[in-house]
Structures are given as C-alpha cells and as structure tokens.
Amino acid sequence: MSEQQNNAELLKITDLKTHFFTHKGVVPAVDGVTLEIPKRQIVGVVGESGCGKSVTAMSILQLISRPGRIVSGSIRLDGKELVGAGIDEIRELRGNKISVIFQEPMTSLNPVYTVGRQVSEAITTHQQVSKQEAKQRVIDIFKAVGIPEAEKRFKAYPHQLSGGLRQRVMIGMAMVCRPQLLIADEPTTALDVTIEAQILHLMKQLESDFGTSIMLITHNLGVVAEVCDYVYVMYAGKIMEQANIFDLFDHTGHPYTKGLLQSIPKPMAEKQRLYNIKGMVPNLLRLPKGCRFCPRCEFAMQECHEHEPELYDAGNQHLVRCFLYKNGGEPA
Amino acid sequence: MAKYIIKRVLISIPVLIGVVFVIFFMLNVVPGDPVTLMMGEHIKPDLIEAFRERMGLDDPFIVQFFNYLKNALQGDFGMSYKLKREVSDLIFQAFPQTVKLTLSAAMVAWLIGIPSGIIAAVKQNTLIDRGFMTFSLMGVSMPVFWAGLLMQYVFAYKLGWLPVTGYKTWQSFIMPSIVLGWSSAGTIARLTRSNLLEIMKNDFIRTARAKGLRETTVVVGHALKNAMLPVVTMMAIQVSSLLGGAVMTESIFGIPGLGRVAVSAIGDRDMPLLQGTIIFTTMLIIAGNLIADLMYSVLDPRIRCE
Numbered sequence: 001m002s003e004q005q006n007n008a009e010l011l012k013i014t015d016l017k018t019h020f021f022t023h024k025g026v027v028p029a030v031d032g033v034t035l036e037i038p039k040r041q042i043v044g045v046v047g048e049s050g051c052g053k054s055v056t057a058m059s060i061l062q063l064i065s066r067p068g069r070i071v072s073g074s075i076r077l078d079g080k081e082l083v084g085a086g087i088d089e090i091r092e093l094r095g096n097k098i099s100v101i102f103q104e105p106m107t108s109l110n111p112v113y114t115v116g117r118q119v120s121e122a123i124t125t126h127q128q129v130s131k132q133e134a135k136q137r138v139i140d141i142f143k144a145v146g147i148p149e150a151e152k153r154f155k156a157y158p159h160q161l162s163g164g165l166r167q168r169v170m171i172g173m174a175m176v177c178r179p180q181l182l183i184a185d186e187p188t189t190a191l192d193v194t195i196e197a198q199i200l201h202l203m204k205q206l207e208s209d210f211g212t213s214i215m216l217i218t219h220n221l222g223v224v225a226e227v228c229d230y231v232y233v234m235y236a237g238k239i240m241e242q243a244n245i246f247d248l249f250d251h252t253g254h255p256y257t258k259g260l261l262q263s264i265p266k267p268m269a270e271k272q273r274l275y276n277i278k279g280m281v282p283n284l285l286r287l288p289k290g291c292r293f294c295p296r297c298e299f300a301m302q303e304c305h306e307h308e309p310e311l312y313d314a315g316n317q318h319l320v321r322c323f324l325y326k327n328g329g330e331p332a
Numbered sequence: 333m334a335k336y337i338i339k340r341v342l343i344s345i346p347v348l349i350g351v352v353f354v355i356f357f358m359l360n361v362v363p364g365d366p367v368t369l370m371m372g373e374h375i376k377p378d379l380i381e382a383f384r385e386r387m388g389l390d391d392p393f394i395v396q397f398f399n400y401l402k403n404a405l406q407g408d409f410g411m412s413y414k415l416k417r418e419v420s421d422l423i424f425q426a427f428p429q430t431v432k433l434t435l436s437a438a439m440v441a442w443l444i445g446i447p448s449g450i451i452a453a454v455k456q457n458t459l460i461d462r463g464f465m466t467f468s469l470m471g472v473s474m475p476v477f478w479a480g481l482l483m484q485y486v487f488a489y490k491l492g493w494l495p496v497t498g499y500k501t502w503q504s505f506i507m508p509s510i511v512l513g514w515s516s517a518g519t520i521a522r523l524t525r526s527n528l529l530e531i532m533k534n535d536f537i538r539t540a541r542a543k544g545l546r547e548t549t550v551v552v553g554h555a556l557k558n559a560m561l562p563v564v565t566m567m568a569i570q571v572s573s574l575l576g577g578a579v580m581t582e583s584i585f586g587i588p589g590l591g592r593v594a595v596s597a598i599g600d601r602d603m604p605l606l607q608g609t610i611i612f613t614t615m616l617i618i619a620g621n622l623i624a625d626l627m628y629s630v631l632d633p634r635i636r637c638e
C-alpha cells in the first residue's frame with residue numbers, strides 16, 4: 001500500500017476474531033478481519049447471508065452476547081482501543097459516538113413504549129437536556145428521516161407503525177446524537193425502492209453535513225454502487241477482497257466477487273433475489289482446508305485446496321485473497 | 333380505554349350469573365333433601381312440609397333459581413338455617429378479614445416474588461439463582477397447613493415473637509400472610525425469572541443496549557415491563573388460589589373470615605350460608621380477574637389500542 005492516511009482514519013479493526021462457543025463446536029463467525037473506516041466515508045461490507053457481516057459490526061460495540069465472544073484482535077476508534085475497554089467506556093460510545101441501525105425493524109423497538117420516548121432516551125442517556133428539548137429534537141429528526149406527521153407519531157407505539165416507518169424511527173434513533181460512526185446493518189432491506197432511495201440520500205447527507213462515517217452492510221451491490229466509497233467483500237468470516245468502488249466494479253478481482261456481481265438483481269426487477277453462486281456457504285464448523293471459497297470456485301487450482309491464500313495487493317488499495325493475485329497486479 | 337373497561341365489566345355479568353346458576357344447581361338438585369338434612373331425621377313430616385313451603389322449596393328449580401337471583405341482586409342471600417341470621421350480615425362480618433388476609437398475602441407474594449425473580453434472572457445459573465429458586469420451590473411445594481404449623485411452632489411457641497392465632501392486631505396477620513403468600517411468591521418468582529430471560533433475547537433489548545443504557549436500566553426499564561405481562565395474568569389466576577388457601581389459613585390461625593364461615597356452614601349443613609359464601613367468593617375472584625385484566629391493559633399498549 002502506498003498511501004498512508006492514518007490521521008484520517010476513524011475506526012481501525014485489526015485481525016478481529018469473534019467466535020461462538022456452541023455445544024457443537026467453535027463457530028469462527030469472524031475469523032481475522034482487518035478493516036478501516038476513514039473519516040467522512042461510506043464503507044460498504046457485502047457478502048452472502050451468514051458470512052459474518054453483522055457479527056463484525058456488533059463486535060465494534062461489544063453487542064455480542066453469549067455464547068459469542070471477541071477472542072482476539074483490536075478495534076480502535078480514533079486510536080483508542082475498544083477491545084478490553086471497560087463496559088462504562090463502551091456504553092459512553094453506544095448510541096452517542098457510534099450508533100447502529102439494526103437489520104430487523106419489526107422487532108427492534110420495544111412494544112410497550114412510544115417510539116418518541118424510545119428515541120428521546122437515546123438523547124437523555126448521553127446529554128443533559130430537558131424533556132421538552134429532547135422531544136423537540138426527536139420531532140426534528142423524525143421530520144428529517146421523512147416520517148410524516150412527526151408530532152403525532154411521537155406518541156405512537158411501534159405496532160401502530162408500518163415496517164418502513166419503524167425503520168425510519170430506528171434510523172432517527174441512530175442519527176439523533178449525530179454519531180461519528182453509523183453502522184447500518186441492511187438498513188433498507190425492509191423498505192420499498194423509493195423509500196430506500198430516500199434513506200440512502202439521507203445517509204449521504206448525514207455524511208456530508210456532520211462528517212459522519214458510515215459502515216453500510218448490505219446484500220445489495222446496487223446500493224453499494226450508489227453510495228459507497230470503499231468496499232469490503234466478506235466470505236465465511238474473512239475478507240476476500242477490498243477495493244474502492246470503481247476498482248471493485250471495473251477491475252473485479254476475486255471469483256467470489258465476480259459471482260456476487262453477476263447475481264445483482266436487474267434494476268427493474270420488483271423483488272430482490274438472493275445471490276445464486278453455485279454451491280453453498282460452507283458450514284463454519286467444518287471449513288475446507290485451503291481457500292474457503294475453493295469448493296465453489298471455477299478457477300480453483302491445486303494450491304487452493306492445500307493452502308489458505310493471503311490478501312494479495314493488486315495496487316491502488318485493492319487487495320484480493322486469491323492465489324491468482326499472488327504476484328500482484330493483474331491475475332496470473 | 334374507558335370503553336375497554338366497560339366492556340370487561342359487562343362481560344363479567346353473564347359469567348357471574350352462570351356461576352351462581354351452577355352453584356345453585358349443585359347445592360339444590362343433588363340428591364338429599366336439605367330440610368331433612370338440616371333438621372335431622374326425627375322431625376314430624378307436617379313440620380317439614382310447612383317449612384318447605386315457607387322457604388319455597390317446593391317450587392320448580394328454575395323458579396327457585398330466579399327468586400334467589402332476584403333476592404341476591406338486592407343483597408338478600410336468605411337466612412342462615414343454623415345461626416338464624418341474615419347470610420349477608422354474616423358475610424359482611426367475615427369478608428374484611430379474608431380480604432385483609434389475601435391482600436397482605438398477595439403483597440408478600442409480589443414484594444418477594446418479583447424482586448427474587450429479577451435477581452435470579454440477572455444472576456442466571458449462579459449460586460444466588462439456585463438459592464432463590466430452591467426457596468421458591470419450597471414455597472410452591474410446601475402445604476399451607478404444614479408451613480403454618482411450622483411457623484406457629486417456631487415464631488409463636490418457641491421464640492414468642494408473634495401471636496399464635498388471632499386477628500385483632502396487625503402482628504397476628506404476619507404469619508398467615510407469609511404462609512399463604514409464600515407459594516404464590518414462589519410461582520411468581522419462577523415466572524418472572526423465566527419470562528425475563530426470554531424477553532432478554534429480544535431484538536429490542538439489543539437496541540436498548542446499543543443506546544448506551546446501563547444494564548440495570550435495560551433490565552428494569554425495558555425488559556421488566558414486557559416480562560410482567562404474563563405475570564399479571566398469573567396474579568389473576570392466583571386470586572382464586574389465594575382465596576382457596578385462605579380457607580385453610582384462616583382455620584389454622586383462627587381468623588374468622590369467609591373460609592371459616594364456609595367450613596362451618598358445611599359442617600352445619602347450612603345451605604343458604606354456604607351458597608352465599610361461595611357466590612361471594614366467586615365475586616371476589618371475578619373482581620380480582622377484572623383488576624388484573626385492567627393492569628394488563630395498562631401495561632400493554634397493544635391491548636389498550638384495540
């Protein structure tokens with residue numbers, strides 16, 4: 001790598017391992033992930049279902065619950081180490097400097113409290129403000145995320161809102177303290193295409209207005225193309241490829257990424273289908289010996305079955321975990 | 333909300349009438365002539381006949397039922413055969429004791445059951461958890477009379493801290509309410525624990541944590557209210573088991589409540605008195621259920637908004 005941007009780096013994850021200790025064995029859901037999120041950038045994390053995107057994201061705020069645990073690695077926010085930090089220190093960040101939009105809008109809100117109260121709580125937990133001011137700020141953020149009749153909706157209970165509105169409430173909750181880092185775990189999956197576009201626009205605006213960095217987790221490479229600056233491609237707990245958005249689409253390196261790109265749904269198609277690269281995601285309890293992707297890879301060589309490839313540098317901050325790139329640059 | 337309350341109250345009226353019908357049917361149609369039972373075998377037949385007529389016992393069953401219902405609605409449950417007093421008077425004398433006993437037992441059950449359930453859940457699978465759960469299992473499985481006698485022996489007879497029996501001072505209610513409430517406390521503690529553990533797996537708990545809330549706030553502020561919903565239902569069911577247990581407790585501790593009245597009415601074959609106490613107890617149970625239902629709707633907006 002040529003460019004050093006240490007001062008512009010907001011979050012740096014190094015060799016993170018988060019494993020689940022189940023009675024069937026150890027599930028290495030995140031198995032040595034290194035990832036950087038620079039200031040004022042939108043970084044995408046893509047990959048098939050179950051490849052460890054959410055676990056990576058939840059590890060940042062230590063929201064992994066038993067039987068999961070961060071086994072090793074480092075997570076630094078503005079240079080400050082979070083792995084091993086006290087719970088009070090982490091709590092101070094949660095919802096304040098780093099906030100999360102969860103994948104499941106239907107169940108992520110508490111059914112017995114009004115949404116207004118739940119969003120206000122995010123403010124009052126971290127800031128000394130009057131109830132009235134908190135309420136005003138919630139109504140403002142509701143308006144900003146496009147919730148119609150924001151004053152009325154403040155008093156609504158989650159079951160009275162549609163999935164789209166609930167997700168907007170979640171987005172509002174995540175944005176209301178103007179975090180430095182917003183982790184958005186498939187924020188638009190539950191929404192229709194028009195609302196999806198509005199939400200993405202909103203997130204981009206947040207980035208430009210407040211300098212919020214965004215980690216955007218998604219299945220949808222179309223969404224990635226639209227908003228991301230840089231992209232990580234995950235497979236079975238590991239980063240397989242990372243590149244800026246142009247290289248990812250124009251100089252796609254890894255056969256896995258190529259497969260993902262081929263299975264992008266047509267823009268006109270109503271419903272998005274899941275990827276259909278041939279074969280199945282491997283069972284994390286019984287990973288193949290060499291490259292994790294090689295059982296499904298049409299370019300697999302002898303070497304791939306025996307050794308695990310590293311991330312090879314293809315230049316211009318473009319790394320590919322594939323023996324085809326062992327000698328850098330163009331595929332061998 | 334007001335509509336919901338009115339609806340709930342209206343629904344309980346046919347329930348109450350149905351219950352009165354069943355009780356009346358069981359006590360009047362079952363074989364055995366109440367008059368003979370009451371007066372004994374050696375009374376002149378014409379005397380019995382005169383009495384039957386005065387009491388309207390020769391009318392068809394359904395007429396008797398409606399007469400009874402009509403009178404009961406006006407607060408007239410008839411005369412006690414044995415004590416020769418208005419049944420309603422006897423009930424109103426006894427029921428404050430029973431209410432005092434059941435309410436204080438319910439207090440014991442909630443004040444002990446809910447906090448121990450929470451602590452056991454938070455300290456899941458630790459020694460504290462096991463200790464609390466063993467204690468609550470003891471409460472659930474120990475018969476009231478056994479616990480009652482044990483406590484009387486230890487605290488009244490051996491230590492002399494509390495009166496053995498009686499009902500005139502608040503101290504005399506301490507042992508009865510603990511004895512009666514303990515088993516409910518155990519049930520509530522176990523239910524609170526298991527619900528809380530279940531609720532803690534929900535996505536909204538993760539949301540609460542992701543906001544930066546303290547774990548105590550997450551548990552008490554976000555999980556508990558959800559976890560209490562089934563517990564409130566449970567409390568409603570327990571109103572009846574508490575009233576049932578009160579019969580035994582009152583006998584052990586010499587409290588002249590409804591239970592004692594009912595027990596002696598059975599002994600004396602005093603039909604109107606027995607009928608009256610059962611119906612009145614049923615009314616208490618229905619009222620308890622109603623209150624629990626209303627509490628549920630206060631806690632759960634999904635019900636309230638329907």
Ligand SMILES: Nc1ncnc2c1ncn2[C@@H]1O[C@H](COP(=O)(O)OP(=O)(O)OP(=O)(O)O)[C@@H](O)[C@H]1O
Pocket residue numbers: 020022027029047048049050051052053054055056066067068103219284
């Ligand atoms: N509580 C758990 N116990 C055991 N394994 C778990 C647990 N939670 C997650 N995992 C494992 O971690 C792996 C990664 O899960 P993760 O939720 O991060 O996938 P994802 O990439 O976010 O998928 P999706 O796109 O479906 O959200 C899964 O394969 C799963 O087997």
Ligand SMILES: [Mg+2]
Pocket residue numbers: 053054055103185
């Ligand atoms: Mg996920």
